[in-house]
Amino acid sequence: MVPARIGQIQQYSVNENLVFIEGRLDIGQEIASTLVRQTRDKALREAQAAGIHWLVFDAAPGTACASREAMIKSDAVVLVTEPTPFGLHDMSLAFRLVKASRKPCAIVINKDSPGYAGIEKFANEEKVPIIARIPYNSGLAQSYSEGNLSARIFPALNILCESVSF
């Protein structure tokens, strides 16, 4: 067996408190889960070496192997969904994976707006806390589009982030 390149892992220092590690699959390569696993393990090694306590794994949506690889080394899972029937459907599938793992789980509602109660109903039934609601807001979307950290532009988000604990 000969090792073959499937993609690239890159590390960036955002500031003295924040490191970003990204795995990028080469175009034409088929299986993402191998790279997800390697990126995750690199992040864990780097964090340990630098004495960093908090890691956030940003995984692709879905419930397939790649999502599972991101999840299995996590202490807790945050499911980010949107208040529509599609959001509910996809989240309930992802929740099946989390439930089977017995890891603590919480929900964040993104692009929140009144008029749909499906996410709350699900959260009640499955006893999963909704820990944050990010409003449907074009200003936030504009700021995100430029690559800004939303919490810098909207201080209210900082309060939400600081209060996350479950």
Place this chain on the structure above:
Amino acid sequence: MVERKSGDIFTGQSRFDSAIVYAELSIGAENSGKLSTQVRRLADEIAEEKDAEVIIIDGPPGVSCPAIAAATGVNYILFVSEPTLSGVSDLERAMEMARKLKIPSGVLVNRADINEVLSIQIKEIAIQAGSDFWGAIPLSSDFVRAVRNGKTVLEETDDERITSVLTQTWCSILERFQKWQ
């Protein structure tokens, strides 16, 4: 070697009498594209039976196996992009995948008004790559309302910026199809 079930395939009928085929991958299963390929095969069979002119495949974002399985062998790929830094990067990667598969493509910008500069950049990327550029759709809560009501956005909006782009895109691509027959 042990056989393992990787998912379930469903068929149904939409309100508009078109057939729908979709699948649910088993939790944690490897998303190798095999299930997508089965869905496509079944869709081909149903299209033959019903003498349907067009099969629309709603593909996943990304460039790995599930996206390749959705895109291989199609006549045309319509990319729906968004004018954000990550959206532009994702579009470029997806267009590279389409080029490698030698499939013609076109681009729509969704939520275009959240960033005019990047919307223009996306148009330039499309044109320089020899792809069609079908236009820009504004951010609108009409889409959210439509999804929540189980309706298509054309049934829920009277915003001409949305209806004209969607209708023109569809009609133009359909015209191309008829030329390919």
